[in-house]
Structures are given as C-alpha cells and as structure tokens.
Amino acid sequence: MAESIAWALTRLDTALPVRALAERAHMSRRNYDRRFREITGATPSAWLAQQRIIRAQHLLESSDLPVDEIARQCGFSSAAVLRPHFRRAVGVTPSSYRETFTHCAHDRERS
Known part of the structure; x- marks a missing residue:
C-alpha cells in the first residue's frame, strides 16, 4: 500500500x-x-485530488509558472479545471492564492 501511495x-x-x-x-x-x-x-480519488491541490499550492508559492502550466503539472487539464477544485479546497482561486502569498512574502522581506 505505501509503495503505491x-x-x-x-x-x-x-x-x-x-x-x-x-x-x-x-x-x-x-x-x-x-x-x-x-x-x-479518504477515498483514493479524494486523496489524489488533495495531493494535486497541495502540489499546486507549492508551485504557486515557489514559481512564476502560469496557472495553466501549474494545472498541467498537477494532473489537471487546464487552469479552468483546476480552479473549482482549488477554490473548494483552499477557499480562493489559484491566482488569488498566489497574489496573497506574494504579498505576504514581500511584507516579510520589508520587516
């Protein structure tokens, strides 16, 4: 089981x-x-979706990749497909998440 995960x-x-x-x-x-x-x-499908969202969060925080590319790297066919999954799990859109994270990072740099 662990190996398949x-x-x-x-x-x-x-x-x-x-x-x-x-x-x-x-x-x-x-x-x-x-x-x-x-x-x-969780069910395997729900777990996979959550892992993909976690990966998307990491990429949004650590890269300047376009959201469409992040979606593809996380197993979603496009940003349009990623968006509702991300919003349901995180509460905001991928772009809003990136913007909030970027502002927080800039605020920390100024401190």
Whole structure:
C-alpha cells in the first residue's frame, strides 16, 4: 500500500485511475479502496485530488509558472479545471492564492 501511495505522489501530473494504484499494490480494486480509506481516512480519488491541490499550492508559492502550466503539472487539464477544485479546497482561486502569498512574502522581506 505505501509503495503505491509513494508511486502516485511521483506521478500526480498523469492520469492515475484507482485501478492502476490497486494493481500496483497487487490488490483488488475493492480491497484497495477499503484499505486505503482505513489508512488515510479518504477515498483514493479524494486523496489524489488533495495531493494535486497541495502540489499546486507549492508551485504557486515557489514559481512564476502560469496557472495553466501549474494545472498541467498537477494532473489537471487546464487552469479552468483546476480552479473549482482549488477554490473548494483552499477557499480562493489559484491566482488569488498566489497574489496573497506574494504579498505576504514581500511584507516579510520589508520587516
């Protein structure tokens, strides 16, 4: 199970059907879903979405990449697809998140 999770984290930019994760763990899809929920408290799909959002947050904080490119690197087809997922998880759009983080960093630099 741990190996399939680690493997997924290195491939967040690609399509990762839960079936592929289950196969990687040498488990049936049903058993994988059950064990995954026991370990993480989330479904594999919800966990993957959250990991992709965490990756997007990191890239928004640490790079000047366009939001469309960040979306692609995080497994979303475009910024338009990333935006509702990001807003639901974080409470703001990716652009607003970047702007807020950039302002906070500039404020810290001035102090």
